[in-house]
Amino acid sequence: MADKLDMLLSDYMTGMLQVKINSRERWITREKHEERIGSGGSSSNTAPQERNFLIKEGDKELQKMLDRKQTLDELMDVIQGTKVKEIVIARFKYRLSWCKVGQRVFLDEDAARKQYAGFKKTLRDGLWRDTLD
Incomplete structure (x- = not known):
């Protein structure tokens, strides 16, 4: 059973x-067409680019996704050339079974699972202790 991580x-x-990030950015920065009758509506002196920047910076959900993506980008660079990276790619990018993952990285299926479990423990304990269950 897959967990949040x-x-x-x-x-x-x-x-x-990245698709979720792009979708969230489009959703929160979409133009809202509100009808203004008379002089009761206030005009914003904020440029559209600045408005979008402020909206994106203020959205906690978007910032959480961006932080996680940046952390994973950096993490993938750090574990470059390791079996763990090969295991993660085989399991999640190519959606292989654990048996096939083991064959692909020249490990026993149980050894591949154990390396991945250790990787997940490191992520949970060190990086996302408070944010992932």
């Missing part, structure tokens, strides 16, 4: 996390 890694490896 598995789903996050799956979204990251398949590009779905």
Whole structure:
């Protein structure tokens, strides 16, 4: 059964996390066409680019997704050339079974699972202790 971290890694490896980020940005910065009658409506002196920046900076959900993506980008650079990275790619990008993951990285299926479990524990304990269950 996949937990939140598995789903996050799956979204990251398949590009779905970036799609969610882009979708959230479009949703929160969309133009709202409100009818103003008379002089009761106040006019904003904020440029559209600045308005969009302020909206994006203030959206906690978007910022959480951006932070997680940046952390995973950096993490993938750090674990470059390791079996763990190969395991994560095989499991989540190519959606292989654990048996196939083990074959792909030249490990026993149980050894691949243990390395991945250790990787997840490191992520939970060190990076996302408070944000992932």
